[in-house]
Amino acid sequence: MVGRISILFFVVTLGLSGVRADERVLPLATLQKMGYRPFNSFPHYRGQRQVRSELPTGLKWPVQFVDAARNIAQNYVNFQQYGGGLPYYHKGCDLRSPPNSIVKAPVTGVLEGGYYSYTDNPDGSEIKHWIPWNGKTHSDPYFELAVVTPDGYRFEMHHVDSMNLPKETIQALNKGNVVVQEGTAIGTVIPWGRDYDHIHYNIFRQDGVIVNPEAYTVSPADHIAPKIQAVYGVRADGSVIEMTNGGTVGPLQQIIVATTETRDNSIYVQTPPYIGIQFQTREMFAWDFRKVLMGPDAKWPDIRQVFVARFKTPNGKVLTTSGQYGKGLFLMRLPVPAASGPFVIAVSDTAGNTTKFSGIFHRSQKEPVF
Ligand SMILES: [Zn+2]
Incomplete structure (x- = not known):
């Protein structure tokens, strides 16, 4: 035995x-x-x-x-x-x-x-x-x-x-x-x-x-903000566009942010514990795990809602989320709140360093889309 x-x-x-x-x-x-x-x-x-x-x-x-x-x-x-x-x-x-x-x-x-x-x-x-x-x-x-x-x-x-x-x-x-x-x-x-x-x-x-x-806990130095590698918008029909910082986008169902977080001198990358989108009109959505692993509804955050395991970019490249042993890339998913106008996506680490990505969101198809 x-x-x-x-x-x-x-x-x-x-x-x-x-x-x-x-x-x-x-x-x-x-x-x-x-x-x-x-x-x-x-x-x-x-x-x-x-x-x-x-x-x-x-x-x-x-x-x-x-x-x-x-x-x-x-x-x-x-x-x-x-x-x-x-x-x-x-x-x-x-x-x-x-x-x-x-x-x-x-x-x-x-x-x-x-x-x-x-x-x-x-x-x-x-x-x-x-x-x-x-x-x-x-x-x-x-x-x-x-x-x-x-x-x-x-x-x-x-x-x-x-x-x-x-x-x-x-x-x-x-x-x-x-x-x-x-x-x-x-x-x-x-x-x-x-x-x-x-x-x-x-x-x-x-x-x-x-x-x-x-x-x-008293943590090792971290003065480095998370990196936003790319931001993708997913339309209702499932098609994907790559968004540009400061650009204007049409109706989207969700946003996927390719991101990594690291700290001073570290050879490892990890998942940022905060990612959120906020409109100038105050509507917002955030995964805020800076203190506890909990969704905005105070429930367990279903990992399928937080991460996209794998998807194809508009130019045909397949990206995958993988964090094993402190290497990899994280594709984090943000549902788009029912709002329009200027928005900011913020990605933060536990130490409070933040990287931002902004744009203007048009909900109506009739408005101009660039
Ligand atoms: Zn472990």
Whole structure:
């Protein structure tokens, strides 16, 4: 049994392409065979609770970054799609850190540990599956240490080396319900290879809503605004036009913005956490993920509404959204509000840098279109 599970872990970890996915997504039946159960079936699950408190700002990252070029490799909005699977949001920040370096508790709270995996939903949400700490460890990069604050925020550190835990961590996990102080060394970064050793760092609010770690943590310098590579307008008949900054456009159903975000000296690109369109007449629409991953209706933002996975530009080039390992391009979708006249599209990062693209929108076919 042990041998069979190890082989299964190896196969599902590397996948068919030979490239290990940042997070492990598997069919439910496979997870069940491996002994995983839905995370929210465990007594410690804290989802669906009321939000009673805000997180403080100025938190510290749980690891030391490699250097100025390699710090936050993927942000929490990042579009992920590995090996032809369903797209999903990255949910946390990939914090690049040297292999075997120390992972610290980012806050004071109850220490938890376990092996995790996910199943995916078409809307980009995921269901977490879990094997809680039982004193037995095996070599598997998909191991999590979490610190849960007294008011119910959950800080998750993924890819902690479960075969190399400090004895204090093992004792605390064996005992259960043990509070660790902020700054305590609780584990080490598992060697990942390919110059991508990292801790995947998630923060969940009391009600299960995903929080942007960068908004509450002292982040590496970012003075670089997101880039708008191109803006496309999609007409009601599905045809696509490339829009020009300052230009005038006719009736459009939606706008697709090809964009990337990066920070000072970073070798990685990621998804901007804010994109919006506003008319001079004040009508607007925005995906504003600067603090939490939530749509304008305060609901889960269906990933198919936020991103276009792939489309053909007017000159026949096929563009795809891909954010794996901090590389790629993001095609973000904006529905066009029922308005006309001058508009501004703004794309912003968590640090507040903004790039704008403006134009004039004619809703009526009769008005001149240039
Ligand atoms: Zn990650």
